[in-house]
Amino acid sequence: MFQFASVSDFLLMDGHGLYVWASYAITLLALVFLAISPSIQQRAFIIQQKRQQRIEEGQNQQRVDS
């Protein structure tokens, strides 16, 4: 059974709302950071590798041309 009579009761939690909600919010932020940062790293790596491959191809092309 739901423990609170209304939404505002649920948010206030008898005066403990700030502590409870702050804990959950900080946890959410920290976990999102952990989940996202390897993705950002991976994307940056792939962009950098693609650029490098293009440079190498360009150098090979020059060698063929000359």
Add this chain to the structure above:
Amino acid sequence: MNWQWFHRLGSPRWFYEKTSRWMPWLLSVTLLLLAVGVVWGLGYAPMDSKQGNSYRIIYIHVPAAFLALAGYYVMAIAGAVGIIWQMKMSYTVMRAAAPIGAVLTFLALVTGALWGKPTWGTWWVWDARITSMLILLFLYLGIIALQGAYQQQRTANKACAILALVGTVNIPIIYKSVDWWFTLHQPATLKLVGESSIDPSMAYPLLVMIAGFYGLYSWLLMHWVRADILQSESKTQWVKEIVVK
């Protein structure tokens, strides 16, 4: 005994390809567990007769602390395997476990402080459990810093593995701190052996959250290891093929 799985696990490519298939499943189960646990813990579990609603922080505080400790085992064992068998993948796991463990330890400390203020009337005390958790945070941060301090990764890996192994001394101290020095932190409410001092109506959502955090930890570890693999294997053909795609 067949050791083939152990050798396969040592192959970065095998790990990368397998986890590509596992991770979406693992993530959906994990998110489901966490959603059920959060709603149950915040809205449906009964109020604590002594602490009121502030106790609802337990549903993230305890799982975060659990995984902060379990994560240390992962890191130290991975470091030991790396030293003994010179396994590259093992060091990769060790490196990935450090930032995840540091964040989880930080969360256990912060949610503990937020729980302590309305319950004990203070954000922080130099209680045995809290102090040993702070040392755990410094161990994790020390390993991250040590990893960055060396030019050569091989040297850095070895140094980190040794620091991680020495730091395991702290783990039993954390576990036993609430019994050895009975100060402010409450003793364990969930017990594997004997009767738990927490009512089932509060314990079930907690168990769901702990399961969810285990799932989340595994997913995060795979995710961090994969990002590391791409960089350290950047010269290999299979990574070049992934980049082109």
